[in-house]
Amino acid sequence: MNIDGHLIAALLVLIGAxxxxxxxxxxxxxxxxxxxxxxxxxxxVMLLAIxxxxxxxxxxxxxAILYGxxxxxxxxxxxxxxxxxxxx
Amino acid sequence: xxxxxxxxxxxxxxxxxxxxxxxxxxxxxxxxxxxGFQAGILIAAAxxxxxxxxxxxxxxxxxxxxxxxxxMCSGVLLYIxxxxxxxxxxxxxxxxxxxxxxxxxxxxxxxxxLVEIGVGLTVASVILTMxxxxxxxAT
Numbered sequence: 001m002n003i004d005g006h007l008i009a010a011l012l013v014l015i016g017a018x019x020x021x022x023x024x025x026x027x028x029x030x031x032x033x034x035x036x037x038x039x040x041x042x043x044x045v046m047l048l049a050i051x052x053x054x055x056x057x058x059x060x061x062x063x064a065i066l067y068g069x070x071x072x073x074x075x076x077x078x079x080x081x082x083x084x085x086x087x088x
Numbered sequence: 089x090x091x092x093x094x095x096x097x098x099x100x101x102x103x104x105x106x107x108x109x110x111x112x113x114x115x116x117x118x119x120x121x122x123x124g125f126q127a128g129i130l131i132a133a134a135x136x137x138x139x140x141x142x143x144x145x146x147x148x149x150x151x152x153x154x155x156x157x158x159x160m161c162s163g164v165l166l167y168i169x170x171x172x173x174x175x176x177x178x179x180x181x182x183x184x185x186x187x188x189x190x191x192x193x194x195x196x197x198x199x200x201x202l203v204e205i206g207v208g209l210t211v212a213s214v215i216l217t218m219x220x221x222x223x224x225x226a227t
Contacts, residue, residue, distance in 0.1 A: 066113070073106075
């Protein structure tokens with residue numbers, strides 16, 4: 001019964017990830033795309049946490065934290081690239 | 089972008105946490121997910137974030153390229169040194185259990201940690217050097 005709730009939550013997060021990917025593909029400006037990729041990263045963090053709870057493996061939380069940190073760096077680098085067209 | 093106060097503040101706050109998390113992944117790698125490669129990438133990512141938010145010159149002052157070169161070589165040296173030490177003490181290459189004959193299990197953990205630290209040092213400094221090269225600087 002408990003696992004069913006987790007599965008529903010994971011499915012909802014997956015739907016949100018798909019929606020944000022659609023926005024990333026269709027977004028009119030590059031800022032929309034950067035924001036969509038950032039939202040997708042947040043969805044991935046939540047999905048990792050939920051999968052960790054379903055499988056009862058606490059190691060997934062470590063990966064989720066790592067993904068969150070790298071996601072922030074990727075967003076900063078993408079914004080830097082969009083703004084100045086170079087990565088320095 | 090480097091004059092954005094919000095990004096600089098948040099990034100400056102996050103920088104030490106990424107470093108500490110890298111060290112955690114390095115040291116906790118035998119039990120949880122992680123290890124030398126992942127920790128090296130994380131530590132390099134922290135310095136890449138620093139060079140994105142502040143200037144590359146600021147990162148150079150924090151971590152001179154000469155130090156990166158030394159870390160790259162000493163990481164490989166640590167890995168090979170551990171292996172050759174096992175060889176010299178009568179075992180096979182990277183056969184850790186001969187390091188401390190009275191306590192092979194502890195020696196196993198010690199050797200694995202030493203090798204992982206070598207891998208982490210090398211990966212972090214190689215990634216930083218690659219980023220520097222891509223940026224078009226002479227090292």
